[in-house]
Amino acid sequence: MKVNGEKYRTIWPAEDGSGVVIIDQTKFPHTFETTSLLDLEDAAHAIRVMQVRGAPLIGATAAFGVALGMKADPSDESLHAACDTLLATRPTAVNLKWALDIARKRLIQIAPERRAHAAFELASQICDDDIATNMAIGMHGMELITEIAKKKRPGEPVNVLTHCNAGWLATVDWGTATAPIYMSHDSGIPVHVWVDETRPRNQGAFLTAWELGHHGVPHTVVVDNAGGHLMQHGKVDLVITGTDRTTADGDVCNKIGTYLKALAARDNGVPFYVALPSSTIDFSLSDGLSQIPIEERSGTEVSHITGLTEDGRTETVEIVAPGSDTANPAFDVTPARLVTGLITERGVLEANRKAIVKAFPERMKMSA
């Protein structure tokens, strides 16, 4: 998307061939900063510390991480070690394994001397495919927003609530949950977004608010606990979130707090949609609650917060009573029964195995 009028992706090969450039998402919302990944460990570190995050972007970064590894050492041992190192960076987003499986299978069949070039080509293709996929998600999701807009008074916005950041910053471009929002906004449909701040990493307040603001989409940041109240008072027309891993039966794993939004949406008759590329569907899993690994991140993300002081300094402060224990499960699972529909690149699907397998039969065969 555009930043101050200049088009950006979240990740791209450096023009001088030295490595890969990313937007460092740990600097938002007050600083827009890019940084270079020069080797495999740089790529692994960027995923671990969330300089890059979001399932599709994690997958794309891992693909470039393999390419950087092949640049240094294209041997079979190096290829497997690179994939294993990157796979161990974060456990929940399935795009990480999806991208590494493709890279491993593709590159092991190529002569070592040609692996680096082939790996960079593969990573670039994954990025291009992600953009095309998200644009298709945007078109399918815009149809939902358009139908709601028809029932509104002229000029009255469609109110969408989203959780965490499933925006262009979570992908290579366009986003998943935000793609329908951007496309609706760009086509003149009035849209307003309730942005869950999304404690403790605040991807909503720091990332979603930042990117919607730069695109001129009206939005309001709210605390995570406000969503149910807004729905009770008819202020939310639909919820659209992203996902890090969705099972073949339609169970949706996403940022912690998503399940609570889905419960509130069901109780208030608000449609709850999940936008996702098929690369985020784990066709090998059926029951999300028992099968999807939930990342436990550091408790300091709960006990401390980083922000900008009045005199422009970035500071981290403690916000929990000293000595208190903290827990930080980073994701939860929303059962398929609470999901109105899955907005994919091949259309809006019911959240069940029959619909998913019908839409992506080739993926089911691959996972068998």
Ligand SMILES: CSC[C@H]1O[C@H](OP(=O)(O)O)[C@H](O)[C@@H]1O
């Ligand atoms: C389009 S995937 C976005 C998904 O990823 C986020 O997790 P994290 O920021 O920890 O990588 C969150 O669950 C978003 O919904």
